[in-house]
Amino acid sequence: MNSSNQTIMKTAGPTPATTVAEAAAASGAKLRHAAIWAGVLIMIGAVAGLVPRWHHRAALRFETRDLAIQNVAVILPGPSHAANDLMLPAEVKPFVDAPIYARSSGYLKRWLVDIGAQVKQGDLLAETDAPELRQELAQAKAVLAQNEAALALARTTAARWAELLKTASVSEQEAAEKQADLELKLANLDAARANVHRLEELQSFSNIKAPFSGTITARGVDVGQLVVANSNTELFHLAQTDTLRVYVHVPQSAARSIVPGQMAELTVPELPGRVFAAKIVRTSGAMSSDSRTLLVELQVDNSHHDILAGTFAQVRFTESNAAPLLTLPANTLLFRAEGLQVGVVGDTGKVELHNITLGRDFGPTVEVVAGVGPNDRVILNPADSLVSGATVHVVEASGEKAAIAEASAPGHGPETKPNK
Secondary structure (H helix, E strand, C coil): CHHHHHHHHHHHCCCHHHHHHHHHHHHHHHHHHHHHHHHHHHHHHHHHHHHHHHHHHHHHHHHHHHHHCEEEEEECCEECCCCCCEEEEEEEEEEEEEEEECCCCEEEEEECCCCCCEECCCCEEEEEECHHHHHHHHHHHHHHHHHHHHHHHHHHHHHHHHHHHHCCCCCHHHHHHHHHHHHHHHHHHHHHHHHHHHHHHHHHCCEEECCCCEEEEEECCCCCCEECCCCCCEEEEEEEEEEEEEEEEEEHHHHCCCCCCCEEEEECCCCCCCCEEEEEEEEEEEECCCCCEEEEEEEEECCCCCCCCCCEEEEEECCCCCCCCEEEEHHHCEEECCEEEEEEECCCCEEEEEECEEEEECCCEEEEEECCCCCCEEEECCCCCCCCCCEEEEEEEECHHHHHHHHHCCCCCCCCCCCC
């Protein structure tokens, strides 16, 4: 009875002490789980709040760095359309040009030609009267006659004494003296003849003649004026203008393309529509140290006298073999203490400043002799603060025509697109 009751009591339920411990353990586990979940929730909330802020800061840094990069428009240098059509100012001069001075002194008796007259070689231009020269010539002729008479006497005397020497009537010394006197008289005669010929030549210069065919371009004396030999008084100025010499200073960049035998075209502003054929005959063969140019001489046929000597003209070298130069818009230039520069954008977006040498200035565009290549990306409207090594962002690549149009509009730069 008792044992059965005990068995029933054991199976009926736990004791109060055991129930309380298990309940406390279960309650602690629940609290730990709750704390863990609370920590997880707090971490999730913190991450959810920090990630957007980090993304915002990263986006702000990226946008700030992107906005700090300058936007630029670039252009590729184009070939100069005038490279093989070189036109330069020229100086037209007569083929032969000479001032005419007096060779003998005297008074101008008359002049027969005036400015603009066409004369032939040997034509009489003027006559001078030189009475003193006539008197000197008369005196020289008289001295010549005296020397001729003295020579005749000396010749006769020397011959007679030579005959007397054969018979020993005179000494050899006396015969030798007579022969020497004959030779002296002969020399005096030659001197007198030479003096007469000199004065006759001087007297012939009293008739002033044209040394070559041409046009009288100036007359500096008038009738009655004293003309002094070897003075700086110019009597006439004679120019041969049937053929003209044309002188052109060719820049160093095109000098090697100029060779004798090439043809060129000569134009005169006062003769619009007229083109005269010119031929290169020679060059100076050396560059001028002052202007770095090559002096080129051309010849032009002027048989109809359409071109006046001394006229300003222009020469177009149509057969120039010069390699085409590159051109850039004028709004790509940077004026620095180091000289003219342009900004070139490399493949990595870095800027390099190139020193350039300019050729001709066409206004909206300029010729570039050296400093850039045909594949260089040159910055349009560069900022004054642009330096080598700066990073830029190319936003627009213009064609040559668009760039020239932009450059020809004063104060108008290329339109750039906003960076989105």
